Amino acid sequence: MSAQTRTAAEAAEVAGVAVEASTGPTGVAAGSGLGFDPIARAREQWVEQGWGPAADGMAAITSLMRAHQIVLARVEATLKPLGVTFARYEVLMLLWFSRRGSLPMKVIGSRLQVHPTSVTNAVDRLEDADLVTRSTHPEDRRAMLVALTPAGRELAERATTALNTEVFEQPDLGAEDVRSLVDVLTRLRRGAGDF
Amino acid sequence: MSAQTRTAAEAAEVAGVAVEASTGPTGVAAGSGLGFDPIARAREQWVEQGWGPAADGMAAITSLMRAHQIVLARVEATLKPLGVTFARYEVLMLLWFSRRGSLPMKVIGSRLQVHPTSVTNAVDRLEDADLVTRSTHPEDRRAMLVALTPAGRELAERATTALNTEVFEQPDLGAEDVRSLVDVLTRLRRGAGDF
DNA sequence: GTCCATTAGTAGGAAGTCCTAGTATTTTCG
DNA sequence: CGAAAATACTAGGACTTCCTACTAATGGAC
Numbered sequence: 163m164s165a166q167t168r169t170a171a172e173a174a175e176v177a178g179v180a181v182e183a184s185t186g187p188t189g190v191a192a193g194s195g196l197g198f199d200p201i202a203r204a205r206e207q208w209v210e211q212g213w214g215p216a217a218d219g220m221a222a223i224t225s226l227m228r229a230h231q232i233v234l235a236r237v238e239a240t241l242k243p244l245g246v247t248f249a250r251y252e253v254l255m256l257l258w259f260s261r262r263g264s265l266p267m268k269v270i271g272s273r274l275q276v277h278p279t280s281v282t283n284a285v286d287r288l289e290d291a292d293l294v295t296r297s298t299h300p301e302d303r304r305a306m307l308v309a310l311t312p313a314g315r316e317l318a319e320r321a322t323t324a325l326n327t328e329v330f331e332q333p334d335l336g337a338e339d340v341r342s343l344v345d346v347l348t349r350l351r352r353g354a355g356d357f
Numbered sequence: 358m359s360a361q362t363r364t365a366a367e368a369a370e371v372a373g374v375a376v377e378a379s380t381g382p383t384g385v386a387a388g389s390g391l392g393f394d395p396i397a398r399a400r401e402q403w404v405e406q407g408w409g410p411a412a413d414g415m416a417a418i419t420s421l422m423r424a425h426q427i428v429l430a431r432v433e434a435t436l437k438p439l440g441v442t443f444a445r446y447e448v449l450m451l452l453w454f455s456r457r458g459s460l461p462m463k464v465i466g467s468r469l470q471v472h473p474t475s476v477t478n479a480v481d482r483l484e485d486a487d488l489v490t491r492s493t494h495p496e497d498r499r500a501m502l503v504a505l506t507p508a509g510r511e512l513a514e515r516a517t518t519a520l521n522t523e524v525f526e527q528p529d530l531g532a533e534d535v536r537s538l539v540d541v542l543t544r545l546r547r548g549a550g551d552f
Numbered sequence: 553g554t555c556c557a558t559t560a561g562t563a564g565g566a567a568g569t570c571c572t573a574g575t576a577t578t579t580t581c582g
Numbered sequence: 583c584g585a586a587a588a589t590a591c592t593a594g595g596a597c598t599t600c601c602t603a604c605t606a607a608t609g610g611a612c
Contacts, residue, residue, distance in 0.1 A: 198552065199543060199546075199547075199551075199552045200468065200552060201539075201543070201546075202543075204454075207454055213517070213521055215521075215526050216520075216521035216522075216525035216526045217525075218525075218528075218532070218535050218536065218539070219521075219524065219525030219526055219527070219528045219535065220520075220521070220525045221539050222528060222530075222535045222538050222539050222542075223428050223432065223524065223525065223528075225538065225539050225542035225543065225546070226421070226424060226425055226428055226538070226542065227425065227428075227429070227443075228470070228542075228546060228551065229421060229542045229545050229546060230421055230422065230425035231470065231599095232545070232546065232549045232551065233418050233421055233422075233545075234422070235600095236549075237418065238600095247567070247568075248422075248568095249567085249568060249569090259399075259402055266590080267590070267591065268589085268590060268591080273395065275423070275426065276568095276569075276570090277569070277570055277571080278590075278591065278592085279569085279570075279571080279591090279592075279593085280568075280569060280570075281591090282591065282592060282593090283567085283568075283569085284568090286592095287567085299590095302577080302578070302589090302590080303576080303577060303578085303590095304576065304577045304578065304589065304590040304591070305577095305589090305590055305591080306590080306591065322408070325411075325415075326408050326410075326411035326414075326415070327411075329414065329418065330411035330412075330413075330414030330415045330418065331410050331411045331414055332414070333413075333414045333417060333418075333545075334545060334548035334549060335417075335541070335544060335545055335548065336544075337413070339541045339544060339545075340413050340414065340417045341413065342537060342541055343417050343420065343421070343538070343541045343542075343545075344396075344413070344416050344417050344420050346530065346534045346537055346538045346541075347417075347420035347421065347423075347424045347538075348394060348396070348397075348420065349530060349531075349534060350424050350427070350428075350528075350529060350530055350534075350538075351394075351396075351420070351423060351424060351427065352394075353529035353530065354427045354431075354529055356394075356423065356427065357393065357394045357395060426569095429569095430570095433570090442597070442598080443598095444597085444598060444599090461560080461561095462560070462561060463559085463560060463561080471598095471599075471600090472599070472600055472601080473560075473561065473562085474561090474562075474563085474599085474600075474601080475598070475599060475600075476561085477561065477562055477563090478597085478598075478599085479598085481562095482597085494560095497559095497560080497607080497608075498560095498606080498607060498608085499559065499560045499561070499606065499607045499608065500559090500560055500561080500607095501560080501561065
């Protein structure tokens with residue numbers, strides 16, 4: 163939210179250019195802010211160009227990108243005072259939920275579906291902050307076991323409380339929409355082979 | 358899709374750890390891949406911990422993050438042979454749709470809702486690739502006008518064709534779900550002040 | 553008419569993602 | 583048993599994002 167809050171001046175700029183560069187009747191500007199949805203506008207342009215069959219898919223994917231940007235900004239703003247990022251928070255929670263309090267790097271990457279080097283990166287920083295420790299796996303000396311420190315466990319709990327109260331319980335969406343969103347995205351993920 | 362396709366070995370790893378680290382009856386493994394949804398599992402854990410009121414919001418936001426990751430990977434894989442990234446493609450299309458074929462940096466940032474330095478970065482690379490040109494605005498010497506070159510215009514069209522046929526027309530979702538997704542995300546964006 | 557606040561853009565840095573290539577260890581197989 | 587293949591992790595690089603700080607130019611206040 164912090165970085166994405168648009169100033170009045172910026173909104174005016176955008177509106178001005180929209181008038182300059184648009185063909186359709188977008189100058190209505192009723193409601194709050196711009197008064198028109200840039201993605202709806204792009205969808206119209208797609209149709210005008212003869213790309214109708216792709217218009218809905220374009221709108222869906224563009225909406226997804228933008229929504230991700232908005233939500234991630236909110237999450238990061240909430241975590242910032244605690245000194246962690248969302249990427250590192252995810253690693254902490256994975257460890258927090260694990261029985262032994264430790265997992266191999268490989269498993270972390272598989273669970274979060276990120277590249278092995280991203281795990282190395284995140285664990286490096288968590289280790290520097292004394293939130294996790296690294297040790298070689300006793301039964302496979304190739305593998306590294308990552309374990310929560312007491313400080314890491316405590317931070318995971320505080321971060322979760324912050325996210326729960328400041329973000330997850332305030333979704334800016336009705337309960338119906340939240341469930342519908344999860345349902346649709348679950349089908350999307352399954353279709354992509356996510357699980 | 359390329360980087361996110363899970364190998365059988367990785368799936369086995371994940372399943373193995375899931376058995377080790379989970380409490381619920383997740384070992385069913387019916388259907389394809391893992392057989393259980395990590396996000397649904399996380400939601401259950403949220404409820405078990407007494408964080409029920411935040412569980413749906415957590416699931417929605419986590420789903421959004423993951424869906425974004427999947428979709429972005431598909432988009433980038435499609436654009437890669439053309440030598441552009443999605444960030445730069447967005448700039449090209451903004452210019453392509455503009456009347457004069459040129460826009461000030463500021464407007465690009467406002468439209469895409471990214472930081473000014475991100476625009477500088479993208480335009481730097483587009484300029485290096487001779488896809489756009491920079492020139493000072495005739496009426497405001499602080500501002501830079503970014504304009505498409507013929508090569509940039511042509512690439513924008515080829516990239517759009519590729520995205521339309523390979524991604525936007527293949528959403529891995531039913532038409533009903535696509536529209537529902539756009540609707541819900543539109544409400545989310547409006548609630549966040551996006552337009 | 554000059555001075556100051558605002559605005560547009562850029563530079564350098566931190567952090568995330570991925571990729572390719574490398575090392576060390578384990579497993580497989582002939 | 584010993585060589586080859588597979589696996590786990592890390593190093594360095596490219597790219598994106600953001601942030602803070604800076605320069606140049608515009609415009610308003612007095």
